[in-house]
Amino acid sequence: MLVFYAITMGPIxxxxxxxxxxKLVGKFTKNKFKITIITAILFACGHTYSYEYKFLIFVPSLILVCSYVLYDNKSSKISSFSIMTIIHSLYNLMQILSTELIYYYLVN
Structure with missing residues (x-):
C-alpha cells in the first residue's frame, strides 16, 4: 500500500x-528563476524528516518545479501538472526500486 501511495497519490x-x-510566490515576483528557486526551497523545507533530507530533496524539488514552470503552457498537449506528476512518480519509483535492490543484495 505504501508503494502505491508513493507512486500515485503522493506525487499528485x-x-x-x-x-x-x-502561484503564491508568483504573486510577489514574476521572475521565473526566483519563483523556481523559492518554491523548491519551500517545498524541500516542507519535508520534515531531517535537515539532511531537506538538503538532499532540494535538487529533485528543483527539477519538479522547473518541469512545472517551464511547461506551464496552455497550448501544450499535456499539462504541466501531468508532466510534473509523471516525473515525480518515476523519481519515487526509482527510489523504491533502488532501496529494494540495495536491501536485497545486502541482506541476501
Missing amino acids: IESILIIFIT
Whole structure:
C-alpha cells in the first residue's frame, strides 16, 4: 500500500502543493528563476524528516518545479501538472526500486 501511495497519490498531492506554492510566490515576483528557486526551497523545507533530507530533496524539488514552470503552457498537449506528476512518480519509483535492490543484495 505504501508503494502505491508513493507512486500515485503522493506525487499528485505534492504536485498540487507545488502549484499552490508556485502561484503564491508568483504573486510577489514574476521572475521565473526566483519563483523556481523559492518554491523548491519551500517545498524541500516542507519535508520534515531531517535537515539532511531537506538538503538532499532540494535538487529533485528543483527539477519538479522547473518541469512545472517551464511547461506551464496552455497550448501544450499535456499539462504541466501531468508532466510534473509523471516525473515525480518515476523519481519515487526509482527510489523504491533502488532501496529494494540495495536491501536485497545486502541482506541476501
